[in-house]
Amino acid sequence: MNVLLNCPAPAKLNLFLHVTGRRADGYHLLQTVFQLVDHGDTLHFTLRDDTALRRVTDMAGVPEESDLVIRAARLLQAEVQRRTGALPRGVDIAIDKVLPMGGGLGGGSSDAATTLMALNALWQAGLSQQELMALGLPLGADIPFFIFGQTAFAEGVGEDLQAVAAPECWYIVIEPGVQVPTPAIFSSERLTRDTPVIKITDFSSHLENQNDSKGYGRNDLQQVAMELFPPVAEAVEWLSADGDARMTGSGACVFRAVATEAEADAVLAKAPTKWKVWKARALKQHPIIDML
Ligand SMILES: C[C@@](CO)(OP(=O)(O)O)[C@H](O)COP(=O)(O)OP(=O)(O)OC[C@H]1O[C@@H](n2ccc(N)nc2=O)[C@H](O)[C@@H]1O
């Protein structure tokens, strides 16, 4: 009998993102806090009678072979074969794509992380959380975080993770309608790469002592993204009118924290209709954890 699993792949926000240096291979050293929110894609997994791994949804601009979902599924299938000598059953994967590509919301990485967690359960493969995180890292630096599954202070290229208290709040998120390619931001000569290294306690004590809604730190990628992509600058300017708005990841999306859903609704009601704007609640834990 075919088994069907419907699994969420939530977005992340980078509450701050500091570029503190560069590795010998050119990759940038970061310090960031990743926050999951209750808005994202949904993936549907159906077992097949053969061993093929297929994406059964069209996705403009992303051929099946290069989809992070298929690449993640292949990696896990090969790893299970290496461990057990048998290739697990194939799977059809449908993706309800909600998150914009090149949005800095980690959509592709979240889809891949959900695939690794879902197939690990479906195939009863028994890989540990650490093993799944290591398997996903070569596909994308954000993937280990989604498998970690809770608000995290991250270092290295984002793979060195420690749990940190989550702010209890809502977020307003603007999709400025442009795709920002991550390499264009990291390769810019204008990018600063020398923000002083901070300690995790600098972030957590900011949360405890906060008496206004000013977020901690800043996003070092934001200035470059605003210069290269004016719609990002426009969204930051609009959302900054009543509070501290900033970009997530390498852009393009821009967000602001608010205390209540009613405050989020008030901002949404005023938002220009040319943008897709939505609200989301901070999640303490990845919703897939209670499902598998
Ligand atoms: C910036 C962040 C923050 O969460 O997220 P997104 O905005 O993509 O969601 C991530 O670090 C994105 O990491 P990852 O998803 O692996 O980046 P990719 O798109 O694969 O990277 C494209 C290119 O950007 C450069 N790059 C990326 C990450 C990094 N720490 N240093 C870099 O120099 C590299 O040249 C790399 O080849």
Ligand SMILES: Nc1ncnc2c1ncn2[C@@H]1O[C@H](COP(=O)(O)OP(=O)(O)O)[C@@H](O)[C@H]1O
């Ligand atoms: N399942 C997927 N969903 C989205 N993007 C994907 C997927 N698989 C591969 N990609 C590629 O990854 C790129 C980055 O997408 P995404 O992770 O959504 O944005 P970001 O890294 O800005 O958060 C896309 O432009 C696309 O080429």
